[in-house]
Amino acid sequence: xxxxxxxxxxxxxxxxxxxSRATEDYVPxxxxxxxxxxxxxxxEGNQGTGWDTCHTRTPSKIGRAESGGSEGSxxxxxxxxxxxxxxxPTNPSSSHLYAWFSTPPSxxxxxxxxxxxxxxxxxxxxxxxxxxxTDLLCEQDSVLAEIELARLRPSSGWSTRCVTITGPxxxxxxxxxxxxxxxxxxxDALRLGPPCHAGS
Numbered sequence: 001x002x003x004x005x006x007x008x009x010x011x012x013x014x015x016x017x018x019x020s021r022a023t024e025d026y027v028p029x030x031x032x033x034x035x036x037x038x039x040x041x042x043x044e045g046n047q048g049t050g051w052d053t054c055h056t057r058t059p060s061k062i063g064r065a066e067s068g069g070s071e072g073s074x075x076x077x078x079x080x081x082x083x084x085x086x087x088x089p090t091n092p093s094s095s096h097l098y099a100w101f102s103t104p105p106s107x108x109x110x111x112x113x114x115x116x117x118x119x120x121x122x123x124x125x126x127x128x129x130x131x132x133x134t135d136l137l138c139e140q141d142s143v144l145a146e147i148e149l150a151r152l153r154p155s156s157g158w159s160t161r162c163v164t165i166t167g168p169x170x171x172x173x174x175x176x177x178x179x180x181x182x183x184x185x186x187x188d189a190l191r192l193g194p195p196c197h198a199g200s
Contacts, residue, residue, distance in 0.1 A: 026152055028162040032114045032193035034071040039174060041115070041190025044072045049084040050100065054093040054138030058177045059083045063094045065186065070116035070158040075188035078178035080127060093138040095175030099190050100136055107169040112196045113145070114162045114187045119154040126150055126181030131163065133171030140174050144168065149183055158188070162196040 025156040034042060040050025043064060047053060053062065069075035076097065083089070105111060119125050127149045132141035145163040152161050168174060174190060 009132065009186040026147065026161040026196075027200055028112060028114065028160065028196040031160050032112065032162075032191060034191045036102065036191075037103050038101055038103040038192050039099055040102050041174070042069070042071045043076050043099075050102070051097060052138075053086055053097045054095045054134075054175065055065055055088070055091040056093050056096050056177065057087065057089050057091040058094050058096060058179045059087060060096060060177065060179050069188045070118075071184075071189035075186045077082070077184070077186050079121075079184045080180075080182045085141045093134070093141055093175070094130070094177055095132050095134055095141050096177045098132075098134050098138060098173040098175040100173040101169070104172075105169040105192055106167060108167045110164055110166050110167060110195050111163050112162045112193045113168070113174065114189075114191050114193055115187055116158045116160050116162060117152055117154045118156060118158050118186045119181065119184065120156065120186065121184035123182070124141050124150055125154060125183035125185055127148055127178055127183045128180050130177050130179075131165065132175035132177070133168060134173045134175035136172050138175070144169075146172075146179070149181065149185065154185055164195045164197070165170060168192065
C-alpha cells in the first residue's frame with residue numbers, strides 16, 4: 001500500500017540548459033494547484049466518472065489506492081510487472097488509463113501538464129512515464145511526452161512535477177502509462193496550467 005506524507009517538493013520538462021537545471025528538468029517555476037477546471041485528474045470517483053482504465057497492450061500492474069492521495073484521498077498506482085487484468089498484446093491502446101477534459105483546453109497552445117508523484121518501492125524507480133492524447137474509448141493515442149522515472153526523482157512523499165505539452169485540446173482526454181524497468185509509484189492530481197518554465 002502506498003503511503004502519502006505531506007506534499008514535499010515541487011517539480012517540468014523543457015528546462016533551459018545549464019548546470020542549475022541539469023537534474024531538475026521537471027521542476028516547475030511555480031506550483032499550480034489542482035482545481036479540476038479542465039481535467040478531472042484526481043481519481044476520486046469510480047471508473048467512468050472523469051477517468052477510466054484502458055484495455056492496454058503496455059505491461060504493468062495498475063491499481064487505485066483509496067486513501068493517502070495528494071489531492072483528496074484516492075490516487076492511482078503503477079507497479080512493474082507483466083500484463084495484468086486489462087492488458088493483452090493485441091489491445092488497441094498504449095495507455096493504462098485516461099482522464100477526460102471537463103472543459104476542453106486549447107488545441108494549439110503550449111501548456112504545462114502538472115501532476116503529483118511518489119515512490120514506495122525500494123531503491124530508485126526506473127522505467128518510463130508516457131502521457132498521450134487519446135479519445136474517450138482508448139482506441140487510439142499519440143505520445144505527448146515521455147519521461148524517464150529517474151529524472152522525476154520521486155521520493156516517499158508527494159512531489160509536484162510538470163511537462164510542457166502542445167495543444168492538448170486536439171484530443172478528448174489525457175492518457176498515461178508506466179512501463180519498463182522496476183518501479184512502484186503513485187500518481188495523482190493531473191491538471192493543466194501555464195508552461196512549466198518562463199519562456200518555454
